[in-house]
Amino acid sequence: MKILVTGCAGFIGSHVAEALLLRGDTVIGIDNINDYYDPAKKEKNLEILKKHKKFVFYKEDIRNYDNLKRIFIRENPDKVVHLAARAGVRASIQNPLLYQEVNIRGTLNLLELAKNSKAKSFVFASSSSVYGNQEKTPFSEDDDVSTPISPYAATKRAGELLCYTYHHIYNTSITCLRFFTVYGPRGRPDMAPYKFTKLIIEGKPVPRYGDGTTKRDYTYITDIVKGVIAAIDKELSFEIINLGNNKPVMLNDFIRVIEEATHRKAIIKEMPMQPGDVNITYADIRKAQRLLGYQPETSIEEGMKKFVEWYEKDV
Numbered sequence: 001m002k003i004l005v006t007g008c009a010g011f012i013g014s015h016v017a018e019a020l021l022l023r024g025d026t027v028i029g030i031d032n033i034n035d036y037y038d039p040a041k042k043e044k045n046l047e048i049l050k051k052h053k054k055f056v057f058y059k060e061d062i063r064n065y066d067n068l069k070r071i072f073i074r075e076n077p078d079k080v081v082h083l084a085a086r087a088g089v090r091a092s093i094q095n096p097l098l099y100q101e102v103n104i105r106g107t108l109n110l111l112e113l114a115k116n117s118k119a120k121s122f123v124f125a126s127s128s129s130v131y132g133n134q135e136k137t138p139f140s141e142d143d144d145v146s147t148p149i150s151p152y153a154a155t156k157r158a159g160e161l162l163c164y165t166y167h168h169i170y171n172t173s174i175t176c177l178r179f180f181t182v183y184g185p186r187g188r189p190d191m192a193p194y195k196f197t198k199l200i201i202e203g204k205p206v207p208r209y210g211d212g213t214t215k216r217d218y219t220y221i222t223d224i225v226k227g228v229i230a231a232i233d234k235e236l237s238f239e240i241i242n243l244g245n246n247k248p249v250m251l252n253d254f255i256r257v258i259e260e261a262t263h264r265k266a267i268i269k270e271m272p273m274q275p276g277d278v279n280i281t282y283a284d285i286r287k288a289q290r291l292l293g294y295q296p297e298t299s300i301e302e303g304m305k306k307f308v309e310w311y312e313k314d315v
């Protein structure tokens with residue numbers, strides 16, 4: 001199979017691309033290596049992929065329809081895995097127009113090009129943030145998602161809606177995966193697992209937003225990759241599916257897990273809750289289990305231990 005992976009230099013994209021290459025697929029990678037976080041980290045991820053003969057890379061911006069079209073014509077991929085996006089809730093409040101351009105316009109470009117090509121199978125990276133601040137837990141795919149509380153969340157919901165439209169009109173097979181706080185080696189430096197680990201190791205204060213009782217359903221990268229690969233292979237008609245761990249962890253407990261993994265004590269700096277932050281994320285994963293055979297296997301203790309090992313060796 002020839003699979004086009006957008007965002008291939010990023011955290012999740014580099015792991016998905018690597019897993020596809022390791023099983024023998026050809027990967028056409030697209031990424032603009034932007035500076036949302038240190039581009040050197042993305043270049044380093046690319047180096048891993050470039051060791052594989054069946055990896056082809058285009059440094060390109062998904063907002064550029066004409067250039068993407070040239071890539072589609074030249075490469076003629078069988079499937080598309082669309083992971084490129086501006087991620088990050090807080091940054092989306094600072095720069096909503098950029099989020100709209102990349103996450104909505106960029107997604108529309110890819111849907112449009114996929115439907116004009118032989119790639120009739122599309123996987124889209126959505127997010128648990130579409131659930132907003134709903135109180136009912138766990139979050140199920142049938143829940144109302146009409147009240148996103150950040151521009152980022154709204155762009156991801158918009159992406160899902162566009163996916164449905166393209167499925168409806170052109171019969172493209174599309175699976176939207178709602179990822180729940182993914183962490184692990186090569187993790188994003190703007191996310192809590194990386195940020196907190198770095199601060200604790202450096203003996204610097206850790207900003208704890210709120211009273212530490214907020215909860216996140218942290219999901220280990222290897223589990224997520226298995227879910228993404230299953231979605232690529234199954235070619236479901238149109239589905240929206242949660243990929244989480246189904247075990248939310250309280251912020252105070254999460255900090256304790258990092259303390260144990262790093263053998264250091266955190267210095268807590270208390271901060272107010274931030275706009276756009278939700279109180280809890282908690283995935284109902286029964287649909288993923290049923291349709292994708294998805295079964296997360298990594299506990300937070302085990303996952304953070306592996307993350308810290310990677311961090312101490314590689315960062």
Ligand SMILES: NC(=O)c1ccc[n+]([C@@H]2O[C@H](COP(=O)([O-])OP(=O)(O)OC[C@H]3O[C@@H](n4cnc5c(N)ncnc54)[C@H](O)[C@@H]3O)[C@@H](O)[C@H]2O)c1
Pocket residue numbers: 006007008009010011012013030031032033034036042060061062063082083084085086087088102106125126127128178179180181182183188
């Ligand atoms: N990491 C998580 O916990 C999480 C949770 C929910 C959803 N997601 C979604 O999963 C996807 C991957 O996230 P990630 O954590 O790997 O983030 P990431 O930032 O590490 O990866 C995204 C990649 O997309 C690239 N990109 C961004 N804008 C681009 C553009 N205009 N053109 C081409 N490439 C562009 C970036 O350079 C980056 O390498 C994103 O769509 C994100 O919204 C991630």
